[in-house]
Amino acid sequence: HAVFIEHLRDLGVTTLELLPVHSFISEQFLTGKGLQNYWGYNSLNFFTPHKDYLVDDEIAEFQQMVTELHSAGIEVILDVVYNHTAEAGIDGPLLSWRGLNNPGYYRSVAEDPKVYINDTGCGNTLNIDDPYSLKMVLDSLRYWVEIMGVDGFRFDLASILARTAHGFNQQHTFLQAINQDPVLSKV
Secondary structure, eight states, rough: OHHHHHHHHHHHHHHEOOOOOOOOOOOHHHTTTTTOSOEEEEEEEEEEEEEGGGGSSSSHHHHHHHHHHHHHTOOEEEEESSSOTTTTTTTOOOOOOOHHHHHHHBETTTTTTEEEEEETSSSSOOOOOOOHHHHHHHHHHHHHTTTTTTOOOEETTHHHGGGGEEEEEETTTHHHHHHTTTTTGGG
C-alpha cells in the first residue's frame, strides 16, 4: 500500500526483509492443538508465494509489490527455508519430495535409511549433496530473482545447506554454485 511504502521511506528504510513467503503448511503438532503456523518456516513449495499472502491468488500481486517497493528505492530480501521441508520426519505426511525421491531429497542415517537426519529440529534435513536437490534450490533462487524480482536472500539455518555427512564444508557445492551462477552471484 502506498501509505505503508511512504512510512518506510519516512523511516529511512532502504531494504525490506520478508519472513518466508514460500507456500507452507502448519505442522501436525500445531493443527492437533487447533493452532496455525503464521511464520512460514515449514515450506511445502519453493516456487509459489503462500496463498494466504495473495488477495486474488495471482503471483502478479507479489511481483507488483516488489516493483512498487523498487520504485520507492526499497530493495526486497527474502528469508528462505531450504534446510528442511514440511514433510517432517518419517512419521509425517507424504506430501511431495519424499514420494518422488526420498533418499535423494533427504539426509538419512546410513545404518537405517528410513530414519531422517534431523539437523534442523524439524524432522528432516534437505540433502543438498544430491544434484537434483541442489538444482531444485538453485532453480528456486533464480526464479525468485528473475521472475519475482527480489534482490537477495537470508538463508534460514544457512550452515545446514553446506553440510555433508562430515559436517560443515566451506567449499560445499552449494556455496560454489551460488558463487559461480551468473544470476545468483549478483544478489
